[in-house]
Amino acid sequence: AQSVTQLDSQVPVFEEAPVELRCNYSSSVSVYLFWYVQYPNQGLQLLLKYLSGSTLVKGINGFEAEFNKSQTSFHLRKPSVHISDTAEYFCAVSKTNSGYALNFGKGTSLLVTP
């Protein structure tokens, strides 16, 4: 089975500072990797995904993530955060066969303050 560990439950950061949200996965087979964001009182929105190809993936809102197979990681980064980035961020993994359900991490709460 595939599983995800998000190493930080909460990450406080000042506005315009860089941020990294950590995600490690465990799987015996090839995987797809995803980051979703959930703004307060809203549903989940896809930030970015890694399916194949370049290991550096760029997503919406200036976020990017790098797939590192040797370290089984898929950390999310943004060079300069905004107040509006305050949200819950979920890393997820699935098998590469189509249609398999996502297994999510427990989430990282990003709190951006002035």
Next chain:
Amino acid sequence: GAGVSQSPSNKVTEKGKDVELRCDPISGHTALYWYRQSLGQGLEFLIYFQGNSAPDKSGLPSDRFSAERTGGSVSTLTIQRTQQEDSAVYLCASSSFISGNTIYFGEGSWLTVV
């Protein structure tokens, strides 16, 4: 429709009553998923439908939970004899080859058992 639609958006029910939650996936999406999001528990996979195949029910927490998908489209998640620990946000999602297997989520149904 344009996105995954769920109803009701909010439901308060008394302990011991049955509830039904409805999901209308994105038109043409063959895969449909139910997840549960509880405070402090992250996103928990419940059940997955793919086309006409038998559903993957491996995430259902007890036999009080069931789901069906009629005509390969709309799905209903039923919780019988609700308990207070069933209080959570129930998220529905859908995907397809057309969407690059990206899973799109609805806004969720907030269930409170009192």
